[in-house]
Structure formats: C-alpha cells, structure tokens
Amino acid sequence: MPRPRAVADLLADALRGKPAEKRLKEGRIWLHWEGAVGPQIAGHARPVSFRDGVLTVAVASAPWMQELNFLKRTLVERLNILIGEPVVREIFLKTGKIDKPQPPAPSPPPLRELTVQELDRVATEAAAIDDPDLRAAFSRLMSRHLALTPPK
Secondary structure (H helix, E strand, C coil): CCCCCCHHHHHHHHHCCCHHHHHHHHHHHHHHHHHHHCHHHHCCEEEEEEECCEEEEEECCHHHHHHHHHHHHHHHHHHHHHHCCCCCCEEEEEECCCCCCCCCCCCCCCCCCCCHHHHHHHHHHHHCCCCHHHHHHHHHHHHHHHHHCCCC
C-alpha cells in the first residue's frame, strides 16, 4: 500500500486543468509572503488581493511604501521562486491597516511514559492488524494519544 499523500497534493491533482487550479496557485502567495519578504517587511506590509497577475499589498506607512516601491521587482522574483512558477507579474502598493501576525500555536504538552497496562493494550489492539506497516503506524498513533492524555 502506498504512503498517504498530503491533502494539498490531492487537491492539486483533483483541480488540475480546471479554473480552480489557478486560484489554488494564487493562494500560495499568502502562504509564502513572509518567507519572500522577511519578518520585518511582513510586519509592515501584507497582501490583500490578487487579480490578473497583479498583487495588491497594503502598506502601513509612507516610508515603508517608498522602501517597497524600490523592492517591487525583487519581491516579485522571490514570490515566484517560492510559489514555483511565475504567478505574480506586478505589485501594486496602497496604504492600509496591517493586522499583527498571529502568534505561533503553543507547543504540545510533553509526552509521558506509558504504563505497562497501556503498552499491553496497544500491543493487543495492534495485533489484530495484518499489514505490518499499518500495524506499526497504528501502534505509534495510539501510543502517542495515550502519552498525551493523563493516566487513569
């Protein structure tokens, strides 16, 4: 049995050749924005819309607008490299309010050691699965789930 595929890959395959495929590629602009411009610029400028190859970017202030005006070509190149194809042709800058980026999600709680009874339970339930790869994946998943929950 082949490995599971990422949902993004499945979606790209399902939309290949359809108009929505183009929209999916355009959506990658928002995913790659901070990587293309860096955290300092991303804190003062955000993409707000995209149409016919033109990316509209809201900029927090006139000094940042002037700075980004000089960097347009470089930003277009960086975005297209990260996206993997020439999606963005031009950047249009406008003044606007910039929302603060969301803080990263908190890290998961630490894993605890499983009890002997929990290890036996994992082994017993996994034993019913014939496929060795699936059995191993199930064991890892169940062990992790148990390790994240408080002991009974």
